[in-house]
Amino acid sequence: MSAPTGPTRWEPDVLGAGFERLELPLGDDDEGPVVATLVRYRPAPSARRVFEAVGIGGRRPAAGADVLYVHGWSDYFFNPEIARYWAGAGARFYALDLRKYGRSLREWQTPGYVTDLAAYDADLAAALAAMGRATDASGPGSASGGASARPLVLMGHSTGGLVLSLWAARNPGRASALVLNSPWLEFQLSRLGREAIAPAIVFGARINPMGPMPNVDLGFYTRSVDRAQGGEWEFDHAWRPDRGFKVHPAWLTAILAGHATVAAGIDVGAPVLTLLSARSMIQPRWDEGMRASDIVLVVDEIAERATRLGPSVSIARIDGALHDVLLSREPARAAAYAAITRWLRGYAPR
Template sequence: MERDVLGEGYEVVTLPLGALPAGAGPGGDNVAHLVRHRADKAVNGAVLYVHGFTDYFFQKHVAEHFAALGYDFYAVDLRAYGRSLQPGQLPNFVTDLGYHFEEMDAAARVIRDEHGHRRLTVMGHSTGGLIAIMWAHERRDDNVLDALVLNSPWVDLAENWFLRTVGTWAVDLLGRVSPTAVVQKGLESPYGLSLHRDNNGEWEFNTDWKPTAGFPVRAGWLRTIRRNQARLHRGLDVRVPVLLLRSSHSLLKTKDWSPEAMRADTVLDVAHMAKWASKIGPQVTVVAIEGGMHDLFLSTPAVRERALADIDSWLAGLHQRDRIVE
C-alpha cells in the first residue's frame, strides 16, 4: 500500500476492476481504491466504509475514532468516485448497482484474505448504504460479513407519490433507451452548502471529487437505484445484525441554506428509513439522532459524537454476545 492523500497514517491500494459492457459504466479504465488507517492493535477486526453519491472518503475523524477502539479502518472509493475517478469518465455513473459488488468483493478479499481479519463490519452512507444492503443480501451465504451499520441509507425517493410512481416509470423507460440522459443537474438542497468550510460547514475536501452542487444525476443510474429500492421494499434477507441510524427529522424542498439545514436531513426523508428498515432483514435496530444532518458523521460535534457512541455501544454488544456464544 502507498501513502494516501489524507497524509500520515493513511495508506491506499488500487483495486483493478473488470471492464463493463459499453455504455453501462463511466467509460475508460475502471478501478477502485481502498484506503486504510490502522489501529495500534486491531482486536475488534475491521470496519469498511462505503461512501454515498457525489462523495468519497475524507472523514479522518471517523477512521481515527474506530482505530482508537481497536478496529483497522478501511474505506473504498468506488469506481468513478473520488480517488477512482479517471480523466474522461462520467462521474459516479453505472447502470446497475450490482457492478459495485466487484469493488465490495475486492475490498473484502484484501481485508480478510490478505490482511487476515476475522471480523468485518461494513458501514454504508446514503447510496453507499443501499449498495451495502444489496451486497449483504447477495452475499448472505458467503460468511463475509459480520455486521452492517447504515448512516442515513437511501431506501426510497424523497418525492411525492406521483414522482415515486409515475416518475419512476418514466425514468425506467428513459434509463433504458438513453441511460446517460441528465434528469437532474445536481443536488437540489442546501446540503452541499452545509459541509465545506468555505461555505457554512467545518470540513475540508476535494471539490473536484465532491462538488458542493453535486454531480449530474443520469437516467440509467437513477433507474438502477429505483429498481434496487423496489427489491428492498419487497423484502430482503440480510442475515447479520443491522444498525440503521437516521436523523430525527427531515427538512426537504428547500433550496436556500439556513441554520436549520445544519440540524436536519435535507436530502432524504427519514420517515422512509423508518418505514423500510424491517424489510432489510430480521435483525434491524433503528436509532434516530436528534439534530443530525444527512451524513450523521458530518453533523455538529455533539451530534456526531452521539451517533458514534451509539455505534460503539451496539458493536460492543455484538462482541459480547459473540464471546458468550463462543
Template structure:
C-alpha cells in the same frame, strides 16, 4: 539459454502483475495525510472502458487487532471523514474505506462521474476490498454504508446472505427510497427508469442546490474541509441508466430483504426542505426523508436496531459535535451488544 529463461520469467511476472494488479499493488501515502494509505485496484473493463476502485486504510495502534470496518461512501461523495476513521482506530478497529468505481479517487478523466447501469456492478469493488481486508489479517469485518452506499451494501449483503463475508452492517442514513412527491415516485421515476433501459446516457438534472454542501463546509456553515472537485458543491447530472439502477434497487428493498447479520440503522430525527441554505439545514437531513429510511430499513432483515439521531445531518458523522458523539456512542454500544468489539 539462461538469459532467455530469465527474460521469460520477467515477462511472465509482468503479465501476472498486470492481470491481478489488485494483488501486487502497493499502498501509497494517501491525500488525507499522516496515518492514511491507499492503493488503486485495477478492475475488469466495463461498457465505458477502464475501471479502477481505490482502497484507503488507517491501521489501529492497538496490538493484535483482527477486527476492521470497511466504509462505503454515498452519491456525489468520496472518503474524507478522518475523524470517523480515527474514532475506530483509537477503539482498536482497523479502518478501511473504498472509493467506488467512477467516484472520488477512482474517477478517471474519461469517465462520467457516478455512471452505473446496475448496482451489482459495485459488488466486484466490495468483493475485492473485502478480500484484501481479510488478507491483511482481519478475521471479523463490519461493513458500513452511507446514503447510496447504504443501499449498495444492503443489496450486497442480501446477494451474499448464504455466505455473508461480514459480521455486521452499519447504515448511516441509507438511501432506501426517493425523496420525492407521490407523482414523481409513482409515475415519473418509473418512466425515466424504463427510458433508461434503452436510452442509457440521457442526462437527468439533479438541480443546482448547494445547501447541503454549505451545511458541511467550513468556509460556509459547517466544520469540514473536503475536495469539491471530488464531492461537488451541486450534484452533477446523472444518466437515465443511473435512475434505472437506483429504481430497481429500491424496488428490491421495498419487497423486503433477508440480511442475516445484525444491522444498525441510523437516521436523523428530522428532514429539512429547501434548496436555499437556512439555519435548519444544520439540524436535519437535507437529502432524504427520514420516515422512508425508518420504514424500509426495518424490513432489511430480522436483526435491525434503529437509532434516531437528534438534529443529525444527512451524513450523521458530519453533524454537530453533540449529535455525532451520540452516533459513535450508539455504534460502539451496538458493536459490544453483538460481540463485535474487542
C-alpha cells in the same frame, strides 16, 4: 485507451499520517479502464488516545473486527474521524472509493455512472481480497478455504448503505454486522412516487441511457458541510462537487431497482444499526435549520425501510444530525459515536 497508471502497492494517501491507499484494477467497461481505491488507516501508537476522546470505556467493543466503509453518491471517503473511531474501538479500518468516485475517478469517465448496482460486487470483492479476506461464503468466523476469522463490519453512507445492504443480502454469511449512516433505502417521493415515475425513467434509460436529467441539488447540503460556508469539513470539491454529479436515466433506474428490492424485503444476514437524523428539512430555500437536519432524505421513510433489511434492526435517531450523521456538528457526532458503541456492545460479533 491505455490502462490507467497508478500505485500497485500501498502508498501515502491524501488524508495524511496513518492513511494509505491502494488502487484495485477492475478491468474495462464501456468507457475504458476502471479502478476502485482502498484506503486503510494504520494509527501510530499515540493515536490510540482517540479511544477515550470518543467516549469508549472499558473493553474495546469492535476488538478483532475488520471494518469496510463505503461512501454515498457524489462523494468519497474524506472523514478521518471515522477511521480513528473504529481504530480506537479495536478494529482494522478500511474505506473504499468505488469506481468513478473520488480517488478512483478518471478524466474520461462519467462520475458515479453504473447501470446496475451489482456492478459494485467486483469493487467489494477486490477490496475484501486486499484486506486479506477470502471470497468464499463460508460464513463469519470460519477459517475454511483461507477465509478470515475476523468479523466483518460493513459501514455505508447513503447510496453506499443501499449498495452494501443489497450486497450482504446476495452474499449471506459474509458480513457480521452492518452500520448504516442515513442509507438511501427509498426514493425521496416515497414508494408511491417511486412507482409512479419508474416507468418513465426506465423508458428514458432505454432510449437515451446517459441523457441529461434536471439537477435538483441547490448546493444546500454542501453549504451545511463545507468549512468555508459555515460547516466543519474540508474536502476536494472536484471529487465532491457542490451541486453533485449529473444524474442519468440508466443510473437512476439502477437506484430505483435497488429501492424496490429493499421495499419487498431482504435479509442482510446480520444485525443492522441505522443512524438517522431526528428530522428532515427538504425545501427550495436555505434555512439555518438545515445545519441540523437531513436535507436529502425523508428520515421517517428511511426508518421504516430499514426494518425491511432483516429480523435484527436497530434505529438510532440523532438530534441535530445532518444527512451524513458523522459530518454533523460535534454534539450530534458524539451522540452518534456513542450510539454505535452501545450497539456494538450489545450486538457486535465476537
